[in-house]
Amino acid sequence: MITIKEIAKQLNMSTTTVSNVIHGKEGEVSEDTRKKVKEFLNKVDYVPNINARNLAQNESKIIGLALKARADKYENLIMDPFVSELIGGVEETIRNAGYFMMLYISSDIGEIMRHVSTWNVDGLILFGMIGDDGIRVSEKYKKPIVCIDTYSIEGLKHFTNVGLDDEQGSYDMVSYLISQGHRKIAFLSDNQSGVDFARLTGYKKALKDARIRYSSSNFLQIHPKSDDLPGSLEEICQRSKEFSAIMCVSDLYAVTLISALTDRGISVPGDISITGFDDNMLGQLHRPALTTVHQDVKVKGVTAAATLLKQLRGQRTANQIKLPTKLIIRDTVRKIN
Amino acid sequence: MITIKEIAKQLNMSTTTVSNVIHGKEGEVSEDTRKKVKEFLNKVDYVPNINARNLAQNESKIIGLALKARADKYENLIMDPFVSELIGGVEETIRNAGYFMMLYISSDIGEIMRHVSTWNVDGLILFGMIGDDGIRVSEKYKKPIVCIDTYSIEGLKHFTNVGLDDEQGSYDMVSYLISQGHRKIAFLSDNQSGVDFARLTGYKKALKDARIRYSSSNFLQIHPKSDDLPGSLEEICQRSKEFSAIMCVSDLYAVTLISALTDRGISVPGDISITGFDDNMLGQLHRPALTTVHQDVKVKGVTAAATLLKQLRGQRTANQIKLPTKLIIRDTVRKIN
DNA sequence: GCGTACAACTTATGCGCAAAAGTAACCGCC
């Protein structure tokens, strides 16, 4: 761990001179010494001590990525392929810009913000974290924050959001189902807030535009918490006769549901049509391949990171970015009449 | 961002005193002042500046997790549910021990080690990174390193490895297939090194113990790189008639293969039996549910992190830890005679 | 009543770096 001081000593010059060539300050140092220093730096494989640099500069070159931990059947949000892809996009973008990524998995925003504070993190990306309560906590730290997929009204006032045109995606899917002759279409989700609410809204809108009445009995709730899952699945399968199609709020739920239906001898799409949302591996590898709404999760991560980076550079950004969706027609929807 | 200095000033005492109560140094400070300081600390919500602390202490409380990026059909290793789970396990363990996690995704070990060096990372967990070449690079940094799933001979000499009893898992699976009457069993993988080699070895051993001859034509190679995948899949499906069972080296490949077979009208397990390895979501949600070998990936991450933490505390650890596997019998293997 | 021991502090130093402020030599110009 050689230091600037040591280098300066060995080269018989001041630390400032060494520091200046490290930072490529033109005109502050002669071509001659510059060369000498550069050679030496290469030889000894100098690496700056980031702690010292950060302390002196009051910055950190760290971007935090905070994911809300979720205790359910899949134990933890991070297992979802969605999250892996997101992390990949964020990490890549950040690294290319010379930043580093620190990952937190926690549901306690207070805890997260304390980390942010100790590390003097330059900016933060939040996924699934912002409840209206979290906003007060995060606001006082005065750090640029970009949220992913939040629909919190309060949050949107204060932070940039990178999201998806969930409503449109959902609308397109339901319209497609209707075009295939479906009229009794259920909506399956585990809650009615955030992204799920937006997708539900798109669903309702499409029904309305087709003059199909929405009833709350069309809303099927899945309980992903380990204990309740089999029970809710059983109930949903029972009630599946009432519908010709079930639109699921995610690929994960769609595939889970199809498995449960298959186990009970109900065929997809023979007896009932099922659709997903997200378009991940799960549905792509499934047979019949899942009809779903595509979103590019990696781009979501990249966009979030790029937006944050822009803000760090002092540039202004839109405070609401909506990525487009695309309808992917595969084999889990049957045309009926 | 209140500092110790500021606190000391407001409390009319020296920074050392404040620092002492922060570090809970008994006997260095009176009960009275201790109380006063603690109250004040709470009031102002003091958070230490980690950069300053690390600089003074020459440590970092950071543990790096480096993942090898892989350019294939799934773009990047991180998409695999395997990796998500691993990250989850590592992060949780590290955070509970008061450490922080920095995530790198890169295939350049030199780059990684440079990061490690600038940040003065306390320890490193490497997944999929150690080729014999990487070892020289990493060795000179003299940091505790724990590898996950490496089979590099050189690496094992220098670093601790947390792995799986891949050979045994594979052996158990093939033995099971044989017990179900299978004799023409192919092995599907994308390479013959590392984990794949160990699984292949277990496969060969089981064949040998059952007096079935192994021929290299039993080895089916899949090319996960985006361009080659369809071609290799086509070839594998063609050749599937030669076998009554194909043991795949991962759930991902198993499910991918089953999809390809299904698309060609070949039924699983009717026409051919297929098995996986890993036991992740993909196979669990698949119908027919995948017969596979279970490994607890989260435990792998937890174990790796815990082992590294031990080393940081100066404790000795075994330099080879093998987690057990478990045969999971589900529905993709048919009994034949 | 003096030395010793100890409790409860404070002062001073250094970690490695960046940058502000200082210096010294030289050039050209009226």
Next chain:
DNA sequence: GGCGGTTACTTTTGCGCATAAGTTGTACGC
């Protein structure tokens, strides 16, 4: 030939923290 301007440096300072070294004050023993 004195002065402003420039080049190529060096010296100094401070970021926030931990800690070694120093300073009181007081109780105790003999």
